[in-house]
Amino acid sequence: MSWLDTLRLALGSLRFTPVRTALTVLAMAIGVAAVLLLTALGEGARAYVVREFASLGTHLLFVLPGHAHTRGLSLATGLVSSVRPLTLDDAAALKGLPAVAAVAPIVVGSAQVRAGGIGRDSVVLGSTAELRTVRHWRMQRGRFLDPGDWHRARAQCVLGPTVARALFGNARAVGKRVRIGDRRFRVVGILASVGRTFGFDNGELVIVPVAAAQALFDREGLFRILVAARNEATLASARRSVRRVLLRRHRGHEDFTLLTQGALLATFERILRALTLAVATIAAVSLGVAGVLIMNVQLIGVARRVPEIGLLRALGATRGQVLGLFLCESGLLSLGGALAGVAAGMLGAGLLGAMLPALAPLHAPAWAGLAAPALAVGTGLLFGLLPARRAAALDPVRALERR
Amino acid sequence: MIRLEHVSRLYAVGDQVVHALDDVNLVIEPGEYLSVMGPSGSGKSTLLHLLGLLDRPDRGRYLFHGEDTARLDDRHLARLRRRHIGFVFQFFHLVPRLSAAGNVELPMMLDGWPLPRRRARVRRLLEAVGLADRARHRPDQLSGGQRQRVAIARALALDPELVLADEPTGNLDQAAGHEILDLLEAVVAQGRTLVLVTHDPELGHRAPRRLQMRDGRLFESPGGVG
Numbered sequence: 001m002s003w004l005d006t007l008r009l010a011l012g013s014l015r016f017t018p019v020r021t022a023l024t025v026l027a028m029a030i031g032v033a034a035v036l037l038l039t040a041l042g043e044g045a046r047a048y049v050v051r052e053f054a055s056l057g058t059h060l061l062f063v064l065p066g067h068a069h070t071r072g073l074s075l076a077t078g079l080v081s082s083v084r085p086l087t088l089d090d091a092a093a094l095k096g097l098p099a100v101a102a103v104a105p106i107v108v109g110s111a112q113v114r115a116g117g118i119g120r121d122s123v124v125l126g127s128t129a130e131l132r133t134v135r136h137w138r139m140q141r142g143r144f145l146d147p148g149d150w151h152r153a154r155a156q157c158v159l160g161p162t163v164a165r166a167l168f169g170n171a172r173a174v175g176k177r178v179r180i181g182d183r184r185f186r187v188v189g190i191l192a193s194v195g196r197t198f199g200f201d202n203g204e205l206v207i208v209p210v211a212a213a214q215a216l217f218d219r220e221g222l223f224r225i226l227v228a229a230r231n232e233a234t235l236a237s238a239r240r241s242v243r244r245v246l247l248r249r250h251r252g253h254e255d256f257t258l259l260t261q262g263a264l265l266a267t268f269e270r271i272l273r274a275l276t277l278a279v280a281t282i283a284a285v286s287l288g289v290a291g292v293l294i295m296n297v298q299l300i301g302v303a304r305r306v307p308e309i310g311l312l313r314a315l316g317a318t319r320g321q322v323l324g325l326f327l328c329e330s331g332l333l334s335l336g337g338a339l340a341g342v343a344a345g346m347l348g349a350g351l352l353g354a355m356l357p358a359l360a361p362l363h364a365p366a367w368a369g370l371a372a373p374a375l376a377v378g379t380g381l382l383f384g385l386l387p388a389r390r391a392a393a394l395d396p397v398r399a400l401e402r403r
Numbered sequence: 404m405i406r407l408e409h410v411s412r413l414y415a416v417g418d419q420v421v422h423a424l425d426d427v428n429l430v431i432e433p434g435e436y437l438s439v440m441g442p443s444g445s446g447k448s449t450l451l452h453l454l455g456l457l458d459r460p461d462r463g464r465y466l467f468h469g470e471d472t473a474r475l476d477d478r479h480l481a482r483l484r485r486r487h488i489g490f491v492f493q494f495f496h497l498v499p500r501l502s503a504a505g506n507v508e509l510p511m512m513l514d515g516w517p518l519p520r521r522r523a524r525v526r527r528l529l530e531a532v533g534l535a536d537r538a539r540h541r542p543d544q545l546s547g548g549q550r551q552r553v554a555i556a557r558a559l560a561l562d563p564e565l566v567l568a569d570e571p572t573g574n575l576d577q578a579a580g581h582e583i584l585d586l587l588e589a590v591v592a593q594g595r596t597l598v599l600v601t602h603d604p605e606l607g608h609r610a611p612r613r614l615q616m617r618d619g620r621l622f623e624s625p626g627g628v629g
């Protein structure tokens with residue numbers, strides 16, 4: 001018998017019991033769609049995290065004062081040598097390093113910002129012109145801090161869009177004066193909003209030159225230093241050279257911490273991938289359940305079609321042909337389920353993406369798109385084997401006598 | 404063509420052994436027309452299943468064209484059934500979801516015929532049994548006599564040399580029964596061998612060679628052709 005005829009006969013018998021066929025296909029489709037949807041969600045979450053990190057800059061290095069590993073020790077040694085803060089000169093010393101593209105020192109404090117009788121408590125960031133490059137910020141109006149001598153406390157500031165609107169409404173802010181704490185600054189620019197990244201919003205920021213912030217908050221030490229490597233490939237070498245320079249400047253004491261964006265990101269990615277895989281595996285169990293359903297349905301089918309099987313044998317069908325016929329039915333059921341499931345999964349992911357725009361575009365990763373239907377057809381055939389073998393093993397004489 | 408030598412078929416029922424066939428010897432030549440009669444449970448169907456290679460003897464030998472069928476595997480037996488033997492059953496045994504044409508087509512499908520050749524053959528077969536206009540009807544849309552005619556067309560699909568009919572008229576009224584027998588006898592006229600199991604003595608006596616079964620034993624009826 002040709003495979004096309006086997007297919008034709010199998011299709012014919014599936015069409016003869018439309019409700020049973022539809023329900024079985026539905027069960028398999030739900031399993032496949034569940035795998036696709038859940039992996040799409042997991043993948044969407046992963047992509048979201050990666051995107052967020054990327055918006056912070058993927059080849060970024062953070063230098064923090066103090067060393068995480070010496071915290072236990074510092075109790076004992078704290079009396080002898082206090083932790084040296086990171087200074088503006090430390091930051092400046094990193095500027096010329098070959099693997100380093102930009103260095104931005106940061107001082108943070110909060111202060112009241114006043115303009116025309118309106119006051120507002122804001123986070124004030126002391127930094128330099130390089131901060132904008134490092135953070136990939138764009139300007140809504142005006143310009144960012146002027147480049148030049150880091151030690152010069154120019155009386156200029158840049159406002160986040162929310163602060164600017166709160167202080168000046170719709171009026172033009174650039175060129176106006178504001179008071180920050182007890183000092184006066186001239187607004188030179190307004191940041192373009194970047195939206196929220198990990199709950200951080202640049203709209204509330206007020207940025208002043210780092211030397212001005214140091215004077216404002218009467219603080220020498222830096223909150224941290226942002227170092228942008230030239231690219232991801234040079235990140236490791238940038239990290240090495242930054243560490244070498246700072247160690248030398250701190251007389252061999254590693255009283256600072258170096259963090260890379262990549263290390264954090266890799267951890268997040270690993271966790272999210274493991275989660276996606278776990279969830280997909282749970283969903284794949286439903287494929288097994290659907291496989292058992294196919295087995296049941298086919299066992300019922302074999303039991304009901306005993307006389308037909310006997311007849312086929314009498315007409316000269318081999319055991320192999322009978323086996324092939326029933327296996328083909330299981331295969332078609334699971335294939336139908338797989339195709340319907342892939343369609344439903346893709347549709348569902350599209351809808352879900354529309355509902356969760358942060359994660360959009362949502363689609364299942366290619367491995368899931370291939371593995372889920374393959375697994376569906378595989379389990380269908382595997383579980384179809386038992387009924388098919390039972391049909392093939394029937395004694396034709398007994399089969400013919402059953403009515 | 405067919406030779407049964409000391410063939411027995413035994414069934415164990417509880418601790419008893421039933422001799423469905425008991426030391427049966429039989430030779431059938433090509434072109435013969437035999438009827439098999441006997442009381443219910445005497446072993447007629449068992450004999451027919453055995454002749455049709457659906458069953459195997461527990462004792463004795465069955466030679467088909469001189470070849471010992473005990474030595475043939477499932478594929479060989481299936482091919483012999485497909486190409487050399489046609490079955491007609493008391494309860495028609497049509498596949499309910501297939502049309503008349505679909506049922507007649509089955510043996511050709513199993514034998515791997517290409518579609519156009521099958522179509523042409525199905526049409527001729529249905530014409531031969533007078534059902535050309537019922538090709539698209541499903542079995543439940545046909546009368547008993549029509550169903551049995553479809554079954555006969557199906558049995559003849561691959562032009563078998565041996566036709567085995569197990570009470571083909573058992574479920575039909577007399578008129579339909581006679582029509583069916585006419586069709587089957589036409590088969591003999593074409594040079595085929597026909598073995599007809601029947602309860603109806605009138606029909607049974609139309610065969611030139613008559614066999615009688617009792618308790619699994621086979622007797623040649625007097626008046627039969629030697």
Ligand SMILES: Nc1ncnc2c1ncn2[C@@H]1O[C@H](COP(=O)(O)OP(=O)(O)OP(=O)(O)O)[C@@H](O)[C@H]1O
Pocket residue numbers: 414415416421422423441442443444445446447448449450
């Ligand atoms: N599967 C089986 N298990 C046990 N005994 C069986 C089996 N099949 C047939 N027999 C026995 O074999 C004997 C012959 O049965 P068979 O069907 O050949 O009779 P038959 O002559 O065709 O009867 P009928 O005219 O009623 O169709 C019977 O006694 C029956 O009970």
Ligand SMILES: [Mg+2]
Pocket residue numbers: 447448449569
């Ligand atoms: Mg019988």
